[in-house]
Amino acid sequence: MPQADCTVLYSQKNSSLCLFSGFIKGFYTIRYDVLWTKLRKETDISCEVVSILEYWYYNQRNVVKWAGTHSEMYGLDSLLKPKGLRYNSKKSEFLVFKAGKKVYANVPHLYLGGVALNRVERFKYLGHWVSDNLSDNEDLERERKALAVRCKMLARSIFFFVQDIKEELNKKNQDDSDALENVLTYVGEFGRYQKLLFLGMMPFGIFFAFVYFVQMFITATPQRHWCKVPEIEHLDVEIRRNLTAPGTGDDWERCLMYNVNWTHVLINNSVSPNTPTMPCKDGWEFEFKDIPYPTVVSERGWVCENAGNIPLTQTIFFAGSFVGGIFFGWAADYFGRVPAMIGANAMAIVGGIASIYTTGLWDFAFARFIVGTSYDSCFMTLYILVLEYVGPRHRTWVANMSIALYFGCGGLVLPWVALWVGDWRKLLWVTSLPMLVVAFVPFTVPESARWLASRGRINDAVKVLNRFEKVNGTKIPEDVMDEFIVSASQTRQTNESIWDLFRSGPLRKVMILMVLVYMACALIFDGLVRMSEGLGLDFFITFTLTSATEIPSVTLVAYILDKYGRRNLTCGPMAMSGILILIAVFVPKGVPQVTLAIMARFFINMAYNVAVQWSAELLPTPVRASGTSLIHVSGYIAILVSPFVVYSERVWRSLPLLILGITAIFACTIGVMLPETNGRPMPQTIEEGEKTVNKYSLCGKVEDIDENQEENEKEKALIT
Template sequence: MTEKIREEEIMRLNEPPPPPQGDIMERIITEVGEMGRYQRWLFVSMMPFGLFFIFAYTVQMFIAATPQEHWCKVPELQHLDLDLRRNLSIPGAVDGPDWNRCEVYDANWTQVLQTMMPPVGSPTVPCRHGWEFLYNDIPYTTVVSERGWVCENAGIAPFAQTMFFVGSLVGCAFFGWVGDKYGRVPALIGANLIGCFGGVLTLFTSGVWDFTIARFIVGLCNDSCAIMIYIIVIEYVGSRHRTWISNMSIAVYCGGGALLMVGLALWLLDWRHLVLATSLPMLFVLVTPLYLPESARWLASKGKVNKAVNMLKKFEKVNRRGIPDDLMAEFIVVASQKSTVDESLRAVVASKPLRNSLLVLIVVTMVGNLGIDAILRMSESIGTNFFLTFTLSSASEIPALVLVTLVLDK
């Protein structure tokens, strides 16, 4: 009898622990299917938003790329061959490719045309009549070449990019609040519509400040245009599938989107068409309420129990697996109870373990993003071909995330 009791105890010890009774959603997902038909569809539905995110994040690099071969424009010499007028007017142009891109000889151009000799030794002055550009490295007109944002104006495009990231900071805070207040789906819709509006607005700019404001508005959607669907999908997927879902969605959709960005730029060869091609598709978000489920956790936290139950029943129908009645009844009871747990940021900061974890996440995210962003932003100046360098930098993200997916759970 004693041996039998011991055998039963050993068997109980070897059994996997049941899911925590308080985490009802985890138990429901286990019953309805951790990676069923609906979850697979949700994974696929992440694709457009991964593309929208990478389009918004990188498009300014392509519309504001600077052709490296440029020099001061001299109206009196425009009837001459390109190489000849450059050699006659630009200091150092005769000696090689490292000519002075921001200064021109202060000369009597009528006399220069008579002698057809560069006025070597003449004083130089900054460009007075704009610049000429060779489109060997960037094979289309960009905002920079169109508006002469080089030399003393070279800081304009980086400033606009900085304001994009300021917008991202504001947008993440704002749409995070919207997601908590009104739901993940409304936040997703709002972020993408703002991004589309800012992108289209870019086409109607003509100066520095209107362009910068337009890029700030696009920045408001950065991250938020994709993170909300990311949160929803991760919630509805079983815990053992979350590693590959979270990493492979970034690898395939964001990494693939960066490669698609290069193809679009080289196909369209027009910065305005490129802005339209990367902004207007964001309107796709208007159809998401037809297929994208709202977060059941969020619905339950707001007391919208019936909507949460209906959302879970949709999973039952699509996955063809039912949720036990007693588990659903338990979910309804728990969801109907008013939570007494403080889930505010103040509570996070007050808890030492949570506060330390938050600080570590902030530092790690900043370091990681700085490394990734620096490599991408330097694509224009690393090597001789911006598009090739950007492609290689972006493509390296795919095997890196595949490696993370394979080893993270180990």
């Protein structure tokens, strides 16, 4: 029911009084253009007063505020429907305020529809009594009592609902900023403690490289080997090889021997080239020139028909990484990041030392499986933990430079450590025992504050942040700390799961394409690493040069990623890598092929690192963790195949390069269909993820969205 209450000044005989007219009960549906006319013609109200009311009505403007937004300005005339004037003069009344002790007896009567309105001394307006003498004692007393009661109730209940208020406020702001990042702005985004943690990543980044690459050095195959013949072991090496292995010069049979009576051979000191051959029956002899130390392969004869043992044990290693990734991922969520990191490094130590005491294929494979369970988790747990405590402005370069410097340096150092040690067992001792420094982690590395709070260990989370304050020499405001505690401990529930992602057509397409791109990056990266042994140049020099590309390539990514975008820096370098690998198919072994392999490794390093970040930015928040885990596991599956791709060299010398080159070109062509995420907010829901795919894919379909319609729907929902 509309109301038309007005306050005007009425002047008579140089005296002023305030006239208060209440039409709340009198008017139901009002057409004001008719009202002004009737007030002038049918009442004793002066035309001046009516004109003032009419001017006020048509020129006033109002604004409705709601939750930080406000409506457009509007007038009262927009609220009423022109259905004519309807009123009840018997329910209308008026009151005249008395100024001081003066009594105004000559106040003219107000008429409505020819009926004189009743003049009153008190008027109840919005629950309050308004008196003509301006007295409000009754209201004051009533409000005093009510206020006292409310204050007592508020004092008793404030402790119980203050936390709920903070949570509600945090819910409203949780999309705009992260509470921990707010804390970091006060504690220091890259203070002394964060710098110490960055340096503390160094040994574990190097161990990460050792765990990944050391099996290549303990199972390296000396290329100069031939069948072993016990009857001629007393002869010189060159004579034994020439008598045993068919062929001339450096091109001799490594898996066949002459089928002759060796007593006659010793008498004649020669073998006819037309003599029948047979497979080696007493093992092999190895010349330690290209690989100048005994390896598992040379000790156990894993060459020729046994050469498949090498890719088999490497595949079992990565099967362990698949199991370990799942297990230690669960352990990190259930027991904490630090315990998971300690457990992963402990598995690497146990498996590495156990490998030393193996004697056959399957016990060695089992030991490498144990080592494989630590791969990735032995470093990535700390990697994620440190990034959590680094401010957004420093996160990109810390994420990339920690891998470039520490993982890259580990790859550079390992070949020369292997040469210096000169024995595969000693190499495992040297690369396994230093991991015992993980015992100092609980005393130096803080647990994730966000994880502690989410597990209800609020006091422990606050202690960790207080330690940052102490080391960095900073102070976190109390309200900022409260906001972090509420945000970190708040359970965010959603009905969206990984199955919703696959039920969404656009996101299902993105997920499949991203898995293929990531698998291609993993396969090409690992394949180029393992082919270092067979590119025709010294294995240790080739491995060092290809590993050296890690530092400049990842450093370059850190500086240009935000400028050129994720799609360009994944597909472009991958295409370049594929072209270089395909060119290497047609060039001879040695310096030309090694040069092309080094250049290809440089570009695939870039593509691989960008793909890791790109995959996380493509997926909506409710499925980001599970989705990226699935993509990461797909990389393990690709690496399982990698040793057999390299082993296909036995079929045709250039077949591994051809497979890797075609894979790179194929992945590049499907990668360009993925949406660009550079400079755009990450999607928070499945719906937002679909819009991202539709708007920012090269082959996407841009949807026209009526923004005004959406706003109108929101306003209607608020009004309802």
